[in-house]
Amino acid sequence: MPRAVKGLLIQCDPSIKAMILRYDEERHDYIVEDLDDDNHLVIKESQLENLKARLDRDLDEKMLLLDLSDSE
Amino acid sequence: MAASTSRPLEYLEGLPGVTFDRLYKQPSTALAIFRRMLPDLAKCFVMALLYLKDPIPTADLENWVKAESKKERDNALSILGRLHILSTTRTDENARAYMVTTTFASSLRHALTGSKDPQSFGVFSHIPDESKITIAGLDEYARRQWEGVLGYMVGVSALTGDSDPVNLSRGVKQLLQAGNLVEIKDRRVDITKEGFGFVLQDVNTQVWHIMILYVESADSLGMDSVEVLSFLFLLSSLELGQSYEKKHMSSTQLRTLADLADFGIIYQESPEATRFYPTRLATTLTSDSSALGTPGASSLTGPTGQGAGSGGFIIIETNYRLYAYTSSPLQISLISLFTNLKYRFPNLVTGKVTRQSVRRAIDMGITADQIIAYLMSHAHPQLRKQNAGHATYNTSGMPHSVLPPTVTDQIRLWQLERDRLRATPGFLFKDFNNAAEYEAPCRYAAEIGVLVWKSDNKRMFFVSRHEQVAAFLRQKK
Helix, strand or coil, X not given: CCEEEEEEEEEECHXXXXXXXXXXXXXXXXXXXXXXXXXXXXXXXHHHHHHHHHHHHHHHHHHHHHHHHCCX | CCHHHHHHHHHHHCXXXXXXXXXXXXXHHHHHHHHHHCCHHHHHHHHHHHCCCCCEEHHHHHHCCCHHHHHHHHHHHHHHHHCCCEEEEECCCCCEEEEECHHHHHHHHHHHHCCCCHHHHCCECXXXXXXXXXXXXXXXXXHHHHHHXXXXXXXXXXXXXXXXXXXXXXXXXXXXXXXXXXXXXCCEEEECHHHHHHHCCCHHHHHHHHHHHHHHHHHHHCCCHHHHHHHHHHHHCCCCCXXXXXXXXXXXXXXXXXXXXXXXXXXXXXXXXXXXXXCHHHHCCCCCCCCCCCHHHHHHHCCCCCCCHHHCCEEECCCCEEEECCCCHHHHHHHHCCCEEEEEECCEEEEECCHHHHHHHHHCCCXXXXXXXXXXXXXXXXXXXXXXXXXXXXXXXXXXXXXXXXXXXXXXXXXXXXXXXXXXXXXXXXXXXXHHHHHHHHHHHHHCCCEEEEECCCCEEEECCCHHHHHHHHHHC
């Protein structure tokens, strides 16, 4: 019996998808369906802002090292 | 044609035909539209047809243009048609024919050869003004008011700590807000995405943008928008440095005048004064010379104004260091939107474009292309000269950028980095029993254009809207 599930389709790089998968392992509160290719998955609509903020924060931390190296 | 004409043209084209008839009753409007809005070929057509008694057969007119310029001809005819200047009729022999619409023709003839109605181009004030203002004074006034408006948008006063140097009326602020150029949150003025695009345009385009907002809001302010629009065209045909009488004017025109003074488009000593002066912002509205780039208008853009072309003042190096030779608080605050400023000297600010500063700008809704366009149009002549030398080595045929390519590329990359994921809300359809059951609704979703993603292997697909697909599935059962 076919079903329809509400959600947000996320298209992103494999690296970003890996990060999202890792977040989800903690409490399984992001992902509705992992679509099993490298750059698609469906997440809960309510989690988008939260996810974006978390990704930005984590990526910024990693990028910071690069930024410092070319500062004044 | 200058790109800056496209917006007023777009607006005019959207007006109903009856409005055109009313607009064209004013000779000044007919002349202004003729001068500013038409491509050269269209002007030729109008001039050729203006004094003809009878309509000219379509085929004859089309013969005037060589076959290889068909595109230009069709473009000219289409603009004339959309602006209700040219209409098609039938000749006596029942052939299709063109003629200039009656109202436009008679108004343009009046404009060219003198009119019975002396007021249509404003009335000179003949009484000498004891506090007469010079053209330089008018330019200074216009520049200050206009920069004041822009400064208000980008929050100059907050940056420099000045107490608001130009007094903006409530009407101006409401107009900017209604036009979605600024938003007011918690009594703080925030520039919007549209606003940032706006402040980076050239002055002439900006003035038109504001004027069209003004005309659009006129009805809600209890004024007749057609009258306001035709008054704007009247203003644009006035002479710089001359003063004009106010006593023949209608109440709508007087009110418009007071509002335009806030923008620096006209100057009057006080709202009660009996005369007013148009500034360069008004007189260049419908002339071919733009408010920028011409020697005569340079005083308006001035050393501290927004110079384009040779007036650029920004140098950016391959190491992202930026030097801006300006003391204008407006320009400094514009630059500070996407640069980390470090030092400020009397005529120079320096800083660095960093990932962080660009990210900050992008978070505000500014795009990388807008930043690059701004840097490009304000590039210092030295930067242009230097990179022009390299142009010979550019074999790709791309127009060579005056900015270091590393910088422009990096700014774009910083923007891309921001959009790490693309999210599409919608519905995932899954758990189909067999391939046949899966294929039909999937193909249906693709046909109605809602399919975003599908996987034949997993028998799943994602749609942006589910109603029709769900109905389709129910129907099948």
